[in-house]
Amino acid sequence: MTIHVHVLGTAQDGGFPHAGCGCAHCEHARENPLLRRRVSCIGIVGATGRLLMVDATPDFAAQLAEFSNAAGREQPGVDALILTHAHMGHYLGLAMLGKEAMSAQRVPVHCTRSMRRFLEANRPWSHLIERDEIAIETLDPGETLQFDGAEIRTFLTPHRGEDTDTIGIEVHGPKRTLVYVSDADVFPPALADRIREADVALIDGTFYARDELPHREILEVKHPFVAESVERFADARGEVIFIHINHSNALLAPEPPTLPGGFRVAAEGDSFAL
Numbered sequence: 001m002t003i004h005v006h007v008l009g010t011a012q013d014g015g016f017p018h019a020g021c022g023c024a025h026c027e028h029a030r031e032n033p034l035l036r037r038r039v040s041c042i043g044i045v046g047a048t049g050r051l052l053m054v055d056a057t058p059d060f061a062a063q064l065a066e067f068s069n070a071a072g073r074e075q076p077g078v079d080a081l082i083l084t085h086a087h088m089g090h091y092l093g094l095a096m097l098g099k100e101a102m103s104a105q106r107v108p109v110h111c112t113r114s115m116r117r118f119l120e121a122n123r124p125w126s127h128l129i130e131r132d133e134i135a136i137e138t139l140d141p142g143e144t145l146q147f148d149g150a151e152i153r154t155f156l157t158p159h160r161g162e163d164t165d166t167i168g169i170e171v172h173g174p175k176r177t178l179v180y181v182s183d184a185d186v187f188p189p190a191l192a193d194r195i196r197e198a199d200v201a202l203i204d205g206t207f208y209a210r211d212e213l214p215h216r217e218i219l220e221v222k223h224p225f226v227a228e229s230v231e232r233f234a235d236a237r238g239e240v241i242f243i244h245i246n247h248s249n250a251l252l253a254p255e256p257p258t259l260p261g262g263f264r265v266a267a268e269g270d271s272f273a274l
């Protein structure tokens, strides 16, 4: 019995190249479409082949097709979703489950109480609930979701909470554990320990260093810096892989900096057996 986790996207919410951006990294990626990156997302394949996606991004249609394909499913589809928070890169794709596209039937969507309230209180999301296209299931931080042989634990992550709180995910398979934290303003000590102890840690690598955005923006949009995380997690037990990469990140430059051993940038198509 094995659980698999597939990486379906690796960019910050705005994708790469970034909408409306003329920076050197984005221009380079427009000229070389192989460099494009979809918005951060992972898919979990359970022991009997059931599929769960963590987040529904603006790239949902392509990610659903790739996920179903990677899992060997003939008809693209998903059996459940977990939503981490209500920033646009993480839930807009939910609209694809509605009648204008998939006309899904009661697909379970696991999320926190604040995320649930947000979806119930705002259109078009409330339409999906009223039409039974999705079925919201409350998943409190700290609770464990049993999904087809995988134990999925969620935990609160400190992150700008204009509309909802934010969760990270820990997936336990029979042999190994994977942590997924796409968005965190900081890694507090307990979260840092979780990252150090995981066999695989996919962590927020939005920005490479403090100087890559104007000072005011870096203060407003907080994320840990890759250059600092590689020092902080030098003693991690497993692989530390950066995800949720912003278009401004030096790792997306035509000649990116090299990361020390044990660290790398996530790639679409990465797959981990747990």
Ligand SMILES: [Zn+2]
Pocket (backbone or CB within 6 Å): 012, 013, 087, 089, 090, 182, 183, 244
């Ligand atoms: Zn994000």
Ligand SMILES: [Zn+2]
Pocket (backbone or CB within 6 Å): 018, 021, 022, 023, 024, 025, 026, 027, 247, 248
């Ligand atoms: Zn750019």
Ligand SMILES: [Zn+2]
Pocket (backbone or CB within 6 Å): 085, 087, 159, 183
């Ligand atoms: Zn966010």
